[in-house]
Amino acid sequence: MTTPTTSLAPLRVAMIGSAFMGAAHSHAWRSAHRFFDLPRLPVMQVVVGRNEARTQQAADQLGWAEASTDWRAVVEREDVDLVDICTPGDTHHDIALAALAAGKHVLCEKPLANSVAEAEEMTAAADAAVARGVYAMCGFTYRRVPALSLARELVAEGRLGTIRQVRAQYLQDWLADADVPLTWRMDKSLAGSGALGDTGAHVIDATQWITGQSITGVSGLLETFVTSRPVAGQASGLGGVGDATGERGPVTVDDAALFTARFDGGAIGSFEATRFALGRKNAIRIEINGTDGSLAFDFEDMNVLNFYDGTQPSRLQGFTRIYVTEPDHPYVGAWWPPGHGLGYEHGFTHQVVDLVRAIGAGEQPQPGFADALAVQRVLDAVERSAADRSTWTGV
């Protein structure tokens, strides 16, 4: 554990949005410098929300010095160095462009935007800002799960040989009940898409990053099982209990998404994202098969990476369950004694660590907006493919 030092130059943060992601990011801004050596000291300057009382409550609870309801004024403030965007997708574009124009570094939640056109504009603005020493990063947090970072290292070391197949699933079940109330996540004009962009985007980014290969084409299938939901109800966590007897509003996004893909290094992939996989709470499953070995990961057992070394003599072969809790595993040494394990929140802390270190070094943080634009292009291709029924073959 490192000792927080006030001799570091501050990095004054404004966070826009204070719900689930806002709470996760706040935890990261609070804890990063207490466990990792950072070149700048994060200062939780101001949190922004729409409702004054609720935002003040969030500031008090999450540890922000101030609350505001005016993001446009906040991104212009002299005493803000970085804008952290934790709002629904429909606002990412405007906030990011305004922040970059005002010379602020940006951390933007995924998916980067609600369309390729928006993402292109954001990426152009981020590219232009680099010359001014201003950096933008997209929050594909799962890159910072130690087991997935280790997976990327093993692929880069050539331990899997040539990658042949990628199998990726992001399974949740918080919408399986047809009377979960309607929220922004089910409104295309606010969220951009449903399971596809919300969680599918994570596994698209993770698999491209781990394999070092880019997706070049897809064939997609989207489904909305429950087309209307209660307008009123008690939201809790992601889901909640809706008024089953009252007014219903339309669900305009996909509940589940499936697609197959080709990667530029010759691999083929299958992808699935759903909020209807009853019993699966946050099952991010990634399996990669190469000519020399395989990797398998499930976030519901997030401290474990399964590795099959096909170069071993056959009498010794079998998946090795690597418990990714050793000091020489990515990020892990900064935390607890060996074997004690990490949780969901640590990925966000590692994200802050990598961002602040890149800013301190004057380097582009990863993933930048260009990487997020690449993901956006895949999302868009899946939607176009799913809408085009001409290649659907009846039986």
Ligand code: SOE
């Ligand atoms: C909801 O599906 C959600 O909160 C996503 O928006 C997050 O990106 C993911 O980390 C957890 O699930």
